[in-house]
Amino acid sequence: MGKIFSDISISLDGFVAGPNPTLKEPLGQGGEQLHEWILRLETWKKAHGKSGGETGPENNLFQTTIDRTGAVIMGRKMFNGGSGPWEDDPNADGWWGDNPPFHAPVFVLTSHSRKKVVKEGGTTFTFVTDGIQSALSQAKVAAGNKDVSIPGGANAIQQFIKTSLLDELEIHVVPILLGGGTRLLDNTGTAKLEKVKVLDYPLVTHLKFHIKR
């Protein structure tokens, strides 16, 4: 059976986005620094329709994450930074345009119902209004033998940890202090984790954990 995992970049002080996110600066002040390590990789560029980029162990790490992903569950904040009714949302189409980088079925957690959106490149957005258990059931079916990725936002990941639904957590620790913003790990409840691997590279330290039930 497929696993449920999150794979996300954080600052040393634990933030996945800096303070004061806006539509123009969705990762908040300083938040772009969290993803500098990944933007340079060949696999990231390919998923975003670009060519070139670095190969090597960090690229392989990211390629493994892409290969294992059969379906994605994300929060509304990650989808487009919004909340409230879709018809009032200036970013209702999401951040990624016609060909989003997921290339898989995506289930978006929201309080506001909406018809499924089919994009190019294999990405579909299904809007789930009846909670994370329902989203997970649908994502598992869509993923088949592959794994279900919960890439964010922080609140969605926290819900999956708190309800003991998350199997694996992989964090990429960037050596900066953002001083504030959106915290990844807060109100998760207690858990013991089993370290699966630690890989240290100049821009980032990768830590992967299995969450014990």
Added chain:
Amino acid sequence: MGKIFSDISISLDGFVAGPNPTLKEPLGQGGEQLHEWILRLETWKKAHGKSGGETGPENNLFQTTIDRTGAVIMGRKMFNGGSGPWEDDPNADGWWGDNPPFHAPVFVLTSHSRKKVVKEGGTTFTFVTDGIQSALSQAKVAAGNKDVSIPGGANAIQQFIKTSLLDELEIHVVPILLGGGTRLLDNTGTAKLEKVKVLDYPLVTHLKFHIKR
């Protein structure tokens, strides 16, 4: 000139103590787990007047920290968990009895003045009521060519980071989620860090950073 450093154990979710600390359980619920890795080391046992314990690379790591320390600055919370006037404090003597494990001059940040306390084994407690800059000046003189350690609490460390006084931060990440408690890194302001080293062992991952000014 000596360096100013902090060396502290945290949970993966960033807490140096669990929720609801008390005089009987000063590290809060679950907080004792943060120090299991260190309690087994020969150097820790020796500093606490005990014999035996493990040697090896983690013991060497801790021995290096002890060897470089010429003086210590700590918050009142770390000294005894209290606040308010000393005469009303049931733990006014501190946590450590007649022979505390510091074996160096300790400067305690407090709003309430009090005479210097001389303990056995080279530990003295000087109570500083005029802020961290004053404590640092006194600690630097006391340390001579050695370094000044800021072991905690979280609030004291945050003040030293925020005012750009901390040179080095070494954290020992324990693979547990405490779900709440006292956070190490919050409201520190922004900073870029330079990774000095990362050492991974089964109970803990050690990450050492130089804080760029």
